[in-house]
Amino acid sequence: MTITMKMTVGKGIRLGVFIILGIAIFAYAIYIIGKQRNLFGNTFTVSGIFRDVSGLKVGSNVRYSGINVGSVSNVHLLNDTLVKVQVTLEDKVHQFIREDSRMEIGTEGVMGNKVVNITPGTSTKPVVEEGATLGTIEAVKMDEILDELKKSSVNTTVVTQNLAEITSKINQGEGIFGKLFTDTSFTNNLDQISRNTANLTRNVSTITSKINHEEGVVGKLLSDTTLAKEFDQAGNNLLESTRNLKGFTQKINRGEGMFGKMFTDTAFTRNLDETARNLTYTTKQARAISENLARITRHIESGKGVMNKLLVDSTFADSLDGTLKNINKTARELDQAAETVRKNWFIRTFSTKKQPPEQQQIDTTKNRPK
Amino acid sequence: MKNDQGANILSDITGLVRFTVRVVRSMMDPPFENREMMKQSYFIGYKTLPLIAVTAFILGLVLTLQSRPVLVDFGAESLLPGMISVSIVREIGPVVTALICAGKIGSGIGAELGSMKVTEQIDAMEVSGTNPMKYLVSTRVLATTLMLPILVFFADAIAFVGSYLAVNLHGEIAPQLFLTNAFAPLHFYDLIPATIKTFIFGFAIGVIGSYKGYTAGFGTEAVGRAANSAVVVASVAIFIIDMLVVELQHSMEMLNF
């Protein structure tokens, strides 16, 4: 110990730098954490009332369009069934939170932290005021899903059957397209159908995956895992057919080649008239159905109705099983049909030369072989 | 001399408690030995930084490398910085820094005061108009109490650097993204109790080191014993304090949230 332990000015400075740096690190941490929790800067609060907050805690993140914009500042029971969740948000998102924006409780990451999602509202509605109470979207309940599933699965069968019919008609109906594709509304319709169907399929697949994950809730029904699998597959098949259908209609829309031939063949066009009318009718029908379906799925999402009956009615499970098998089959057929059409179309497309863009629509119609 | 271990530990604890009361009382009333305090802070804080820096860096690096495979298995590699930061800030930073300080500072104080006691330097001070409780003990206890949190801040920051480098070994990640990920799961209730804990650790290291040195027996052997038992007792105390603080923190979290 031969160092003189005298305190010199140099040592004093070094000690001072050491202490200041250390405190700066701490202050930085405080600042960053505080910023994340919106303790600094201007904030505003809104709240929402839920039946079930699924373990949401004070400090949980709040997201708007997937961006962290604030945190939960208070969770407390209003009465025996309702929970009020108050969130503090950064001022800069205030302008985006409309009166019809809604709060929803979701889950983030694999660790399953609960978050509050705020959905954007309509831009025409006024911006919410400080302390306002937003509408909420309750998490979907299992029994409600099943109730709606019964209706939607029946509907799906109908839709897919119709679709199969349509596509097979398209497949057979050579020359029909002449008139058909001059009618832009039809293609729009078709597009709409496929969009709706895609939505439907997504919804169905969501439901099935939910069912798959919530094993054991509905006793017998769900112990039959093959059922769920079938349902799942049906969804997948349906999705694929829809995709095919969509690709097909897009092609039509783009209307490559085949204009001259079609035009010269007047007899064909006349002949086509009736078929076209039929098809239009079918399309309208299909559209109505898919709209129905969309409504139903919305219904499911908004989570109305209870399914006591389902739970006691064991025959339902059997019938559901049958239905699903049907769906599966139809979807496969639909898929094949779409595939055939696409292939045919391709061959024909490539055999003719391209036309100027403004004539494409007509072009397509003319192209049909006699 | 030590035929009854149990009674010995008990008298050691009561002695320590009484000593602590004396230290606190002498810290409270003026005059304060500011110059001596600064000197001790310099040695306890500044001079310990290199040791803490090396340890913390390696700790952050190794902890990250070791935790990574598990998170990769779960496909949650992006959670790595957050996981490391929580464990460093809540637990590993404070406890490891405190243990290293118990080893370096606690034994240093134990040996220094022990040798001063054995060679009657403490008595010499007392007859030179100096209260050794104030001049020697309070300054050291205050210095450890105030310097340990600062060392922990450095340790946490340097461990983050080590962790960042370890994450970078398996693919580029921007420092900014690393920091965002690291701070994402951190709350005030991670940082604040951990910081309060470090003050208590520092106090414990100072008091135990001083107590062991101050009550050293006679002869050079007693100096070694004082240094040694200062480290042992301080290390055990750190774990016990840690456990109590975590318990307290948990029960407070339960009450609040």
Add this chain to the structure above:
Amino acid sequence: MSAKLSEHTGEQVVKLEHLKKSFPDNPVLRDVNLTIPKGENAVIIGQSGIGKSVLIKCMVRLIEPDAGRIEILGHQVNSLEEEALNGLRKKIGFLFQGNALYDSMSVRENLEFPLVRNKMAGTKKQLERQVIQALDNVGLRQTIDMMPSELSGGMKKRIGLARTLILQPEIILYDEPTTGLDPITSKEISQLIIDLQRHYHTTSIIITHDISCVKITANTIHVLKDGSLYTSGTYNELKQSKDAWINNFFN
């Protein structure tokens, strides 16, 4: 009890009455009565572990006695408040057995310490002058910027003595000043003690069992045995004592 210091000049500066002190495993001081007049060089001898060091440590209240009165320069040592006690301690020099030089401080800082701590430092220049004078007294001016660990045993003892004297105390307590030194250095230190005593006219209480030191320094010798004062006398008186135990000690 509350008599002024000045009244006691020329009288007994140290008065011990029925002093008792025991440690858990042995009773050290059973009943010690002792008076030491001003200006005397009193040597206390006795076997090791008899409690000689305890006795002088009680005088500056480094150790609290179990019972008895200690009156130093007219003050009841055991009933003084901290401030008054420090005032009294300024007047009592204490040379510890191991010198008790502060290892972490240089010789200069060691000598400055009592002055600074007792707020008797004055200006920097005055402080420097006092330190150099104290070192000159023991003939070790060149060691001023050395650390204690660089000094030999005899040098340490001299520096210790210089530090003890720097406050110009009225009473100096020496705890075994010649232990661990070779006979020549031992004699030098004893001579230094007596020289300084003559120079500053202090009262000295020397604890030792080194007979050569006793011979050089002692006016009066007090023999401690079995926890109380056994006998007192001059060197020659005790040397010619008929008492077998005393004889044994002196020869």
